[in-house]
Amino acid sequence: MPPSAPGPVLVMGAGAVGCHVGGWLQAAGADVHLVGRPRVLDALRTHGLTLTDLDGRRQQLPAGTLHLHTAPPPLPSGPSGPADAALVLLCVKSGATAEAAQALAAGLAPGGLVLSLQNGIGNAAEAAAALPGRTVLPGMVPFNIAELAPGHFHRGSAGVLAAQDHPALRPWLPLFAAAGLPLQLHADLRPLQWGKLLLNLNNPVNALSGLPLRAQLRDRDCRRVLAALQREALAVLRRAGITPAQVGAVPPQRLPMLLELPDWIFERLAARMLRIDANARSSMADDLALGRRTEVDALCGEVVRLARAHGGDAPLNARIAALVEGTPRPQGGRALRAALGL
DSSP: OOOOOSSOEEEESOSHHHHHHHHHHHHTTOOEEEEOOHHHHHHHHHHOEEEEETTSOEEEEOGGGOEEESSOOOOOOBTTBSGGGOEEEEOSOGGGHHHHHHHHHTTSOTTOEEEEOOSSSSHHHHHHHHSTTSEEEEEEOOSOEEEEETTEEEEOSOOOEEEEOOTTTGGGHHHHHHTTOOEEEESOOHHHHHHHHHHHTHHHHHHHHTSOHHHHHTOHHHHHHHHHHHHHHHHHHHHHTOOOOOOSSSOGGGHHHHHTSOHHHHHHHTTTTTOOOTTOOOHHHHHHHHTOOOSHHHHHHHHHHHHHHTTOOOHHHHHHHHHHHSSSOOOSHHHHHHHHTO
């Protein structure tokens, strides 16, 4: 029998990650409410929610079973108590964190639990400042989710969800496991967040390459750009006394050297890294294609701010952030290397 959910689940930010995680939790028996943009909600009302992944799993949730909202609704009581037993999954883009937290503040009871499943480092702290009296925890999503068609979200890479350990989160672990989304709890999530951020430095490279993720990683010019960004970030982290955790298949300190290898060696040594669905792409590439604000400031900008806080700079990360935000933008690995002076 599937486990009972401790309460309702509110997904604040029904984009790729929000629909993927929320959809699988609903399929496992949770009462899930999705708050999102009209574009996504209209697609869900028309097509329902389809979830697939590179392991062959497929789940279809008909439109009539979805609870869709443009703003946080009053939450119903869960089976074990009132609405303050709810779990809020904060899945908005980093730049919308403060606005989303303020919208939650009116309806989320004291003691409510919020789990940030966002890129970057400081989102949970920013949300907590706007939600006094609530428990706001950082989380980490290691895999890639792409929107393949309206209402269809596809996990194209592997990984296990992680979160800061807290007693309020532990009752939810059986539900996440039943949904096929095991959630690992950590006493200190910060090393994992920095380890993930190092991998996410590929997002602007992918967005500017014009290629799907797997094809982009097979392009040595693109890899050399990513290696330079990571090497610069690792130097900043050393100066700050931060040791990033290993999130992917390779220890973070070895990643730049691996990325710079010739194609034929890289493809042999990085087989796990290249186990990415051919459809996978970064959310930043989607944002650029749709003319939306990107999260580059929460990634490369975080490296620049940390460098300056410790008396240094991170010129490559600053430059690629400017390229993402500016126009015209270089296209392809070779043009990007030239734009960065590599």
